[in-house]
Amino acid sequence: MKLLWAVAALLLSCWRADASTAGFIISPLSKMKLINDSVELHCEVIGNPIPEVQWWFIEGEESSETFTQLFDGARNERVRVNATYIEHATSTIHLLSLTLDDTGTYECRASNDPDRNDLKKTPKIKWIRSQANIIVIESPKITADPTEVVNQTSAILRCNLTESNLSSKGSYWTLNGKVIEDTKSDVNKYHAQLSLEKITHAESGPYECVFDTEPQVKQTIEVKVLPSVGAYKHSEHGNENDKVVLKCVAHGYPLPTDWVWFKEDAEDGREMPISNFTNERYNIKSTPNQTLLTIDELDMEGDSGNYICSGTNELGTNTDKIKLRVRSRLAALWPFLGIVAEVIILVTIIFIYEKRRKPDEVNDDDDVGSAPLKSNSTSNHKDKNVRQRNSN
Amino acid sequence: MPPTAATNLGYKPPDGGWGWVVVFASFISIGFSYAFPKSLTIYFKEIQEYFSVSYSEIAWLSSVMLASMYAGGPISSMLVNRYGSRPVVMVGGLLVCTGMALASLGTTIIHLYLCVGVIGGFGLAFNLQPALTIIGTYFQVKRPLANGLAMTGSPVVLSTLAPLNQFLFDSFGWRGSFLILGSIVLNCCVAGALMRPVIKPAQFQPDNDLSMSSRKGSVEAAAENVGSQSGENSKNRSTGQSFVSRYIDISLFTHRGFLIYLIGNVVMFFGFFAPVVFLAPYAKHQGTDEYSAALLLSIFALVDMFIRPVTGFLGNSKWVRPRIQYFFSFAVSYNGVCHLLCPLASGYGGLVVYAVFFGLAFGMLSALLFEVLMDLVGAHRFSSAVGLVTIIECGPVLLGPPISGALVDIFGDYKYMYYACGVFMLVPGIFFFIMHYYNYKKLNEEQRQSVVVDLMTSEETVELKISQIKKPCNKTEDGSF
Numbered sequence: 001m002k003l004l005w006a007v008a009a010l011l012l013s014c015w016r017a018d019a020s021t022a023g024f025i026i027s028p029l030s031k032m033k034l035i036n037d038s039v040e041l042h043c044e045v046i047g048n049p050i051p052e053v054q055w056w057f058i059e060g061e062e063s064s065e066t067f068t069q070l071f072d073g074a075r076n077e078r079v080r081v082n083a084t085y086i087e088h089a090t091s092t093i094h095l096l097s098l099t100l101d102d103t104g105t106y107e108c109r110a111s112n113d114p115d116r117n118d119l120k121k122t123p124k125i126k127w128i129r130s131q132a133n134i135i136v137i138e139s140p141k142i143t144a145d146p147t148e149v150v151n152q153t154s155a156i157l158r159c160n161l162t163e164s165n166l167s168s169k170g171s172y173w174t175l176n177g178k179v180i181e182d183t184k185s186d187v188n189k190y191h192a193q194l195s196l197e198k199i200t201h202a203e204s205g206p207y208e209c210v211f212d213t214e215p216q217v218k219q220t221i222e223v224k225v226l227p228s229v230g231a232y233k234h235s236e237h238g239n240e241n242d243k244v245v246l247k248c249v250a251h252g253y254p255l256p257t258d259w260v261w262f263k264e265d266a267e268d269g270r271e272m273p274i275s276n277f278t279n280e281r282y283n284i285k286s287t288p289n290q291t292l293l294t295i296d297e298l299d300m301e302g303d304s305g306n307y308i309c310s311g312t313n314e315l316g317t318n319t320d321k322i323k324l325r326v327r328s329r330l331a332a333l334w335p336f337l338g339i340v341a342e343v344i345i346l347v348t349i350i351f352i353y354e355k356r357r358k359p360d361e362v363n364d365d366d367d368v369g370s371a372p373l374k375s376n377s378t379s380n381h382k383d384k385n386v387r388q389r390n391s392n
Numbered sequence: 393m394p395p396t397a398a399t400n401l402g403y404k405p406p407d408g409g410w411g412w413v414v415v416f417a418s419f420i421s422i423g424f425s426y427a428f429p430k431s432l433t434i435y436f437k438e439i440q441e442y443f444s445v446s447y448s449e450i451a452w453l454s455s456v457m458l459a460s461m462y463a464g465g466p467i468s469s470m471l472v473n474r475y476g477s478r479p480v481v482m483v484g485g486l487l488v489c490t491g492m493a494l495a496s497l498g499t500t501i502i503h504l505y506l507c508v509g510v511i512g513g514f515g516l517a518f519n520l521q522p523a524l525t526i527i528g529t530y531f532q533v534k535r536p537l538a539n540g541l542a543m544t545g546s547p548v549v550l551s552t553l554a555p556l557n558q559f560l561f562d563s564f565g566w567r568g569s570f571l572i573l574g575s576i577v578l579n580c581c582v583a584g585a586l587m588r589p590v591i592k593p594a595q596f597q598p599d600n601d602l603s604m605s606s607r608k609g610s611v612e613a614a615a616e617n618v619g620s621q622s623g624e625n626s627k628n629r630s631t632g633q634s635f636v637s638r639y640i641d642i643s644l645f646t647h648r649g650f651l652i653y654l655i656g657n658v659v660m661f662f663g664f665f666a667p668v669v670f671l672a673p674y675a676k677h678q679g680t681d682e683y684s685a686a687l688l689l690s691i692f693a694l695v696d697m698f699i700r701p702v703t704g705f706l707g708n709s710k711w712v713r714p715r716i717q718y719f720f721s722f723a724v725s726y727n728g729v730c731h732l733l734c735p736l737a738s739g740y741g742g743l744v745v746y747a748v749f750f751g752l753a754f755g756m757l758s759a760l761l762f763e764v765l766m767d768l769v770g771a772h773r774f775s776s777a778v779g780l781v782t783i784i785e786c787g788p789v790l791l792g793p794p795i796s797g798a799l800v801d802i803f804g805d806y807k808y809m810y811y812a813c814g815v816f817m818l819v820p821g822i823f824f825f826i827m828h829y830y831n832y833k834k835l836n837e838e839q840r841q842s843v844v845v846d847l848m849t850s851e852e853t854v855e856l857k858i859s860q861i862k863k864p865c866n867k868t869e870d871g872s873f
Contacts, residue, residue, distance in 0.1 A: 332568025339575035350585040
């Protein structure tokens with residue numbers, strides 16, 4: 001009898017084991033972040049049927065804790081929850097624009113119990129939970145010296161990470177977001193230094209000293225120079241009644257915000273500004289990188305000459321000059337006629353020479369039957385011989 | 393004795409003297425024909441922006457020009473058969489000149505297709521065939537050397553035109569440059585003026601020397617021989633012959649050597665030009681900069697330039713001349729092997745080595761390309777032969793680079809294209825070796841048979857002549873006494 005009960009219990013448990021309770025595959029991890037940064041916590045749960053996942057925020061000390069559930073869009077749209085329920089449950093919560101108040105314990109709760117939302121039963125029994133701590137701290141102060149480099153030929157950039165509890169493993173520098181080689185250092189943990197011997201437009205830009213802490217902290221030092229303005233081609237050609245495009249490009253940081261074109265007056269050398277409204281033949285298109293001046297229907301006298309492009313940024317202005325030459329429509333005609341004349345002369349010389357050298361042979365160049373003429377003459381000789389023989 | 397076909401021109405070619413001037417003239421004509429379409433690519437970017445068309449539309453310009461050049465082959469052959477080389481070349485030069493001059497006034501891209509592509513292409517076709525044909529009339533013993541020297545025109549003119557075109561473009565823009573290029577091409581007329589038709593003295597007809605009446609017949613026969621084969625056909629056969637075969641020798645399609653050459657060439661041309669076109673892009677793909685890639689092409693052109701006369705000289709030597717078809721087969725196979733090994737070249741140094749070997753291969757093949765055709769069909773059928781060959785080669789030449797480009801696009805790697813080109817050249821090479829071995833054997837047999845027949849007929853004619861001479865002698869003896 002007892003054996004029969006044991007077998008029945010075994011069978012029953014086997015049948016019930018088909019439905020498995022929920023279990024965590026991936027639990028959320030604790031993180032420390034700076035103010036205004038963003039963080040994401042990830043949670044994956046397996047179970048049959050697929051469990052439901054919820055995120056809860058726990059504040060306060062033990063025994064006087066407050067629990068708040070976090071939905072998608074909570075905290076003024078700063079919370080985003082992304083969940084998928086395919087084969088197993090995954091859920092990711094994103095917190096954007098962190099503030100100090102976001103510090104606390106975040107809990108990932110999962111349950112596949114059909115009674116889990118029953119108000120009459122205690123939640124703790126039916127839901128499994130996993131917790132992670134998020135600590136939001138103020139950005140530690142990095143003293144940067146100098147704060148900005150303006151129009152200098154050389155400089156030494158320094159960053160000091162003081163007044164912070166964070167431990168640093170090292171530091172490095174970046175320019176325009178790209179890491180500068182040879183600046184990675186394990187020795188300079190709290191003081192970073194970069195020396196720039198010669199500052200040209202290639203070395204200008206936003207530099208960042210980055211400290212390898214958890215989380216990473218950095219400070220920006222901007223190195224600004226006058227824009228380097230250069231013409232794409234210093235000498236341009238255009239054809240009469242055609243159009244031409246004059247181009248100037250700029251390098252350096254910051255890029256020019258204003259581009260102006262001038263035309264140098266032929267007589268007195270004064271510079272006349274050109275804009276889109278000066279003449280409907282002119283069209284100026286500018287971006288911070290480059291500027292294009294298109295001139296339609298070129299006029300040989302009026303449009304030839306020097307054009308000056310000038311680019312201005314917050315520090316100052318730089319210019320470059322382009323010389324425009326407008327060719328007349330008939331410019332290529334003279335070499336053409338010259339070479340044609342040369343060809344005609346050569347051909348005439350060749351034919352005359354041929355006719356003078358062998359006048360009896362060069363009668364019909366194209367006629368294949370030139371041979372009979374010669375043979376006639378030789379056969380005449382033979383005839384003479386025959387006649388002579390006969391006469392003899 | 394080289395077992396070549398149809399060496400009986402009916403006269404002895406000068407093999408020198410004015411012939412070398414003709415080689416120089418052919419050098420210019422051939423140079424312009426091959427180099428001109430390639431050198432125009434410098435203007436493409438500017439023209440593309442000017443007319444606001446896509447890159448493939450502008451690349452069509454080269455294709456139309458090349459297609460017209462090859463399609464104009466048979467027409468060119470017909471005209472050469474009828475009028476001789478000189479007027480055809482001069483008309484060709486004029487055509488290209490007018491084509492370019494009209495193109496400089498062009499307003500649409502279609503206008504350019506017609507002027508530069510069709511008219512220019514035909515003009516170049518009228519330059520190419522006659523230049524090749526006239527070498528065959530002037531040279532017999534030194535013909536491979538003459539051919540090699542003449543074909544050197546292509547790389548020399550190309551390396552002259554390329555920087556010249558750049559200079560013209562900078563100074564005059566594309567319209568002015570087209571006009572001036574038209575006048576430069578007009579120099580082909582000068583080359584044409586130099587192509588004096590060869591003077592054919594009526595001599596060395598031993599079996600006709602003895603009697604007066606048959607002498608005149610022999611001279612006329614010699615004239616007809618050196619004239620057009622088709623002329624002879626039209627005189628000897630009835631006037632019921634069709635118009636086409638009066639001007640072009642369709643009977644060539646039954647000529648064994650010609651068929652071998654044609655079949656091999658059609659397959660070969662699929663892989664002939666594509667490696668040249670893709671040399672620079674392949675180098676850039678491997679990571680070399682623009683200037684080094686351009687330098688590769690210059691190395692290639694330089695090696696090509698020097699190897700062509702050398703190949704001509706080698707082809708002329710007494711060891712190679714009788715078996716020149718084998719030399720040609722070797723050149724084709726060597727090309728194929730070169731391409732198959734190209735993907736193994738690593739780094740810039742490997743590419744330089746490849747460029748040198750490829751230059752050697754390309755030059756050898758180009759120098760021999762038309763010499764072997766002359767060798768196979770003989771000088772006076774050559775004109776029709778080259779016309780037929782070019783129009784049939786039109787297809788592979790046009791399709792080759794786009795197919796290779798498609799291969800590169802599909803696989804994203806250049807090595808499959810090189811393997812394909814290598815195969816396209818190696819297979820014809822081996823085909824040539826086998827078929828020419830068979831062909832030489834057959835020609836040897838035929839020659840032995842014809843020598844026997846000649847001996848028999850000459851014995852008969854000698855007997856006949858002796859009997860003829862004895863009769864008048866008897867008469868005069870009777871008359872005088």
